[in-house]
Amino acid sequence: MTRKTRRLWIVIACLACVGSAAALTLRAFSSNIVFFMAPSQVKASPPSPDRPIRLGGMVMAGSLHRINENGTPVNAFQVTDGQAAVEVHYTGILPDLFREGQSVVALGTVQKDGGFTASEVLAKHDETYMPKEVADELKRTGKWDPRFGKAPDASSWDTMTAKKAGG
Amino acid sequence: MFGPEQGHFALALACVLALVQFAVPLWGASRRDARLVGLAPYLAVSQLIALGYSFLCLIMCAVGDDFSVQNVAANSAVSKPLLYKITGVWGNHEGSVLLWTLILAACGGAVSLFGRNLPDILRGRVLAILGGVSAGFQMFCLLTSDPFERVFPAPMDGQGMNPLLQDPGLAFHPPILYTGYVGFAVPFAFAVAALIEGRVDAAWGRWVRPWAVAAWCFLTCGIALGSWWSYYVLGWGGYWFWDPVENASLIPWLTGTALVHSAIVVEKREGLKIWTVLLAIATFSFSLSGTFLVRSGILNSVHAFANDPARGVFILALLAIVIGGSLALFAWRAPSLTSTGLFSPISREGSLVLNNILLCSICAVVVTGTMYPPFMQLLAGRTISVGKPFFDAATIPLTLPLLLAMGVGTALPWKRAQLARTFSHLYAAAGIAAIGVVLCFWRLSGIMPIACGALAIWVIAASASDVLRRIGIGHTSPRGVWERMKNLPRSSWGAALAHIGAGITVLGLCGMSQAQHAIVEIHIGETRSLGGDAWTLLDVHDYIGPNYKAMQADLAIRHNGKLVTILHPEKRDFTTQSQTTTEVAIHTNFITDLYGVIGDRHGTGKDTTYVLRLHRNPLAPWMWLGGLVMAIGGAFSLSDRRMRIGAPKRAAARNMARA
Numbered sequence: 001m002t003r004k005t006r007r008l009w010i011v012i013a014c015l016a017c018v019g020s021a022a023a024l025t026l027r028a029f030s031s032n033i034v035f036f037m038a039p040s041q042v043k044a045s046p047p048s049p050d051r052p053i054r055l056g057g058m059v060m061a062g063s064l065h066r067i068n069e070n071g072t073p074v075n076a077f078q079v080t081d082g083q084a085a086v087e088v089h090y091t092g093i094l095p096d097l098f099r100e101g102q103s104v105v106a107l108g109t110v111q112k113d114g115g116f117t118a119s120e121v122l123a124k125h126d127e128t129y130m131p132k133e134v135a136d137e138l139k140r141t142g143k144w145d146p147r148f149g150k151a152p153d154a155s156s157w158d159t160m161t162a163k164k165a166g167g
Numbered sequence: 168m169f170g171p172e173q174g175h176f177a178l179a180l181a182c183v184l185a186l187v188q189f190a191v192p193l194w195g196a197s198r199r200d201a202r203l204v205g206l207a208p209y210l211a212v213s214q215l216i217a218l219g220y221s222f223l224c225l226i227m228c229a230v231g232d233d234f235s236v237q238n239v240a241a242n243s244a245v246s247k248p249l250l251y252k253i254t255g256v257w258g259n260h261e262g263s264v265l266l267w268t269l270i271l272a273a274c275g276g277a278v279s280l281f282g283r284n285l286p287d288i289l290r291g292r293v294l295a296i297l298g299g300v301s302a303g304f305q306m307f308c309l310l311t312s313d314p315f316e317r318v319f320p321a322p323m324d325g326q327g328m329n330p331l332l333q334d335p336g337l338a339f340h341p342p343i344l345y346t347g348y349v350g351f352a353v354p355f356a357f358a359v360a361a362l363i364e365g366r367v368d369a370a371w372g373r374w375v376r377p378w379a380v381a382a383w384c385f386l387t388c389g390i391a392l393g394s395w396w397s398y399y400v401l402g403w404g405g406y407w408f409w410d411p412v413e414n415a416s417l418i419p420w421l422t423g424t425a426l427v428h429s430a431i432v433v434e435k436r437e438g439l440k441i442w443t444v445l446l447a448i449a450t451f452s453f454s455l456s457g458t459f460l461v462r463s464g465i466l467n468s469v470h471a472f473a474n475d476p477a478r479g480v481f482i483l484a485l486l487a488i489v490i491g492g493s494l495a496l497f498a499w500r501a502p503s504l505t506s507t508g509l510f511s512p513i514s515r516e517g518s519l520v521l522n523n524i525l526l527c528s529i530c531a532v533v534v535t536g537t538m539y540p541p542f543m544q545l546l547a548g549r550t551i552s553v554g555k556p557f558f559d560a561a562t563i564p565l566t567l568p569l570l571l572a573m574g575v576g577t578a579l580p581w582k583r584a585q586l587a588r589t590f591s592h593l594y595a596a597a598g599i600a601a602i603g604v605v606l607c608f609w610r611l612s613g614i615m616p617i618a619c620g621a622l623a624i625w626v627i628a629a630s631a632s633d634v635l636r637r638i639g640i641g642h643t644s645p646r647g648v649w650e651r652m653k654n655l656p657r658s659s660w661g662a663a664l665a666h667i668g669a670g671i672t673v674l675g676l677c678g679m680s681q682a683q684h685a686i687v688e689i690h691i692g693e694t695r696s697l698g699g700d701a702w703t704l705l706d707v708h709d710y711i712g713p714n715y716k717a718m719q720a721d722l723a724i725r726h727n728g729k730l731v732t733i734l735h736p737e738k739r740d741f742t743t744q745s746q747t748t749t750e751v752a753i754h755t756n757f758i759t760d761l762y763g764v765i766g767d768r769h770g771t772g773k774d775t776t777y778v779l780r781l782h783r784n785p786l787a788p789w790m791w792l793g794g795l796v797m798a799i800g801g802a803f804s805l806s807d808r809r810m811r812i813g814a815p816k817r818a819a820a821r822n823m824a825r826a
Contacts, residue, residue, distance in 0.1 A: 017565070068688060073688035107554075
């Protein structure tokens with residue numbers, strides 16, 4: 001075995017492994033990337049029901065209620081970004097840090113009726129913390145300018161929209 | 168005596184000592200001045216003492232409830248138990264950076280103490296590099312995140328600690344994990360020293376490997392402990408979330424594992440030198456980026472601290488200097504290193520090369536998956552995330568050939584192997600693996616779990632049969648076996664044990680892929696069945712704890728009518744922090760975990776219902792047990808005489824020849 005053939009073997013092995021790694025990565029990316037969407041985006045262009053997305057926004061105050069489906073508890077609540085609200089259904093125990101009026105990120109799929117079925121609900125470790133995506137979306141829609149202090153309470157957003165629309 | 172000012176002064180002193188430790192030995196080595204180089208160990212030890220004193224001061228501030236110290240006021244409280252006052256010191260940003268540099272200084276101290284057989288020049292340079300890195304992070308600590316900052320007026324009581332973090336598992340997780348991260352600074356320093364010197368030989372491989380193995384053991388334990396913590400504290404029944412912070416610990420583990428293996432080739436065959444040096448640099452660079460880049464808020468994570476832009480900029484500059492500098496040095500000096508060992512592709516060296524390629528491919532996938540979302544955010548402005556489905560789909564297929572090769576590799580001889588002969592040693596293991604395939608088809612569902620499970624059994628069987636063959640079971644008399652057992656190097660035992668540990672972990676992961684769970688809402692006295700067990704909610708009662716109110720359930724589990732256990736899951740309400748935590752109840756027989764969580768209470772009177780989450784997790788404890796076995800295997804290798812003694816004679820002879 002000369003140095004050259006050994007090098008050739010190593011190069012072949014490297015190419016094979018790195019190539020398959022790249023192929024696997026691309027394949028996995030194309031089917032498993034999860035996009036973040038705000039409720040208004042979901043309303044405007046609903047993704048297909050087999051495509052999981054991350055839905056982020058604030059839990060609308062007073063919207064949380066429970067449905068009991070044959071002994072399985074389902075939590076239902078509205079998630080809003082101030083423009084629109086989406087009804088979320090989640091089977092399971094909500095995280096300890098879940099609160100009405102605070103931010104939340106839900107992983108799941110949009111159903112044909114426009115509702116959202118979550119397989120996972122994340123609330124962050126800190127009550128003053130807002131997921132970056134939610135904060136960005138609030139700034140983008142003009143609901144919150146961080147220069148003027150804390151984010152407004154979630155329960156007021158839809159009413160703000162309504163006022164604007166009405167007046 | 169142990170006030171914050173003394174601590175602050177000691178920290179500044181340590182920083183100055185580290186700077187001297189960086190400059191003097193390097194200068195001395197270039198001038199071949201033995202006296203200047205000989206100062207390095209003394210400087211390293213005094214830096215360690217100064218920093219240790221400084222850390223002790225911070226602990227004393229926390230224990231003595233000195234709320235005039237900003238850090239203590241923000242993270243401690245009078246009512247906190249003593250253990251958490253101490254461990255809380257490293258539960259925040261400032262304290263954890265101080266702990267990080269303390270461990271780095273301890274590595275320097277260890278090199279000074281245990282590295283007596285190293286050539287003076289090499290030891291001086293290694294300590295200088297460690298001192299340089301140390302100085303950088305101590306400056307970061309002093310200038311941007313001072314743990315001893317005073318606050319005026321001092322508050323009466325501190326703000327307390329997140330109750331979620333008040334847990335013994337999390338208390339000891341950071342020091343172990345940090346020791347793993349920081350431990351890779353020593354191979355890094357060895358690599359940079361070798362580049363400056365322009366020489367890598369078998370002796371270098373022999374000196375570097377124990378440090379890499381030690382760091383690897385700690386990192387393995389740290390990752391396993393973190394995963395276990397999230398399993399029993401967070402109450403989701405999950406053990407690994409592919410969160411950026413978790414990936415940041417997995418990436419250096421993968422390259423570190425590759426390093427531990429490629430250093431063997433340097434040691435035994437003087438091959439793969441350039442590659443090993445690059446791996447040593449890469450592993451520490453990933454460790455650094457892991458601890459700091461993730462927390463700097465560049466990656467979106469819960470653990471982010473960078474509200475202060477100065478910190479982010481400082482850290483980025485520091486990372487650029489350390490990583491960029493070492494890579495530039497590598498590009499400049501690496502071509503002067505030449506490999507000598509020749510080997511055929513089918514040989515021990517060949518299998519180690521394959522191991523390295525596969526581990527680095529997996530690492531590349533994990534890096535891509537972790538870094539792609541923030542880059543997309545930055546470049547395209549789209550918020551995306553990749554999670555478990557992505558990592559499962561992309562990493563598991565690459566793990567399969569790795570497991571297959573793990574079984575064959577240790578049976579191959581160095582230099583050139585005959586496949587037929589090697590396979591003749593592996594018949595028994597292949598037979599067991601064939602039984603394993605049947606077993607997996609019977610118990611597991613899904614192609615990937617079955618393939619991984621069967622290969623894990625293959626790894627365990629092949630590693631065990633390799634050791635059995637070497638000690639001559641079936642060939643020699645019992646006395647001969649005993650003799651051979653004593654003579655078989657401990658590093659061989661260690662390698663077999665580590666491979667078996669990896670197999671056990673993979674089996675645990677396969678078992679967990681079959682986990683079942685149910686979320687139910689039931690009245691007291693009702694029964695639900697899950698995976699063949701009947702779960703009955705016997706009673707729920709409230710009680711008052713030291714600083715919380717709790718709701719505790721009695722949950723009986725029966726199998727075929729026979730009582731297995733009664734679980735007591737709890738939900739705790741911390742009124743002062745207005746936070747609730749979930750206390751999971753787990754019953755384990757080391758084959759299956761029964762895992763119960765209690766959620767909310769609804770309704771009143773007779774109509775009261777409780778939401779429960781029931782999990783049945785097959786082989787769950789094996790995941791962490793395997794990690795422990797891997798670390799024990801590493802520790803076993805470390806106790807090998809050859810690892811400790813190194814090759815002093817040869818090096819001494821060479822140094823004399825050069826002088």
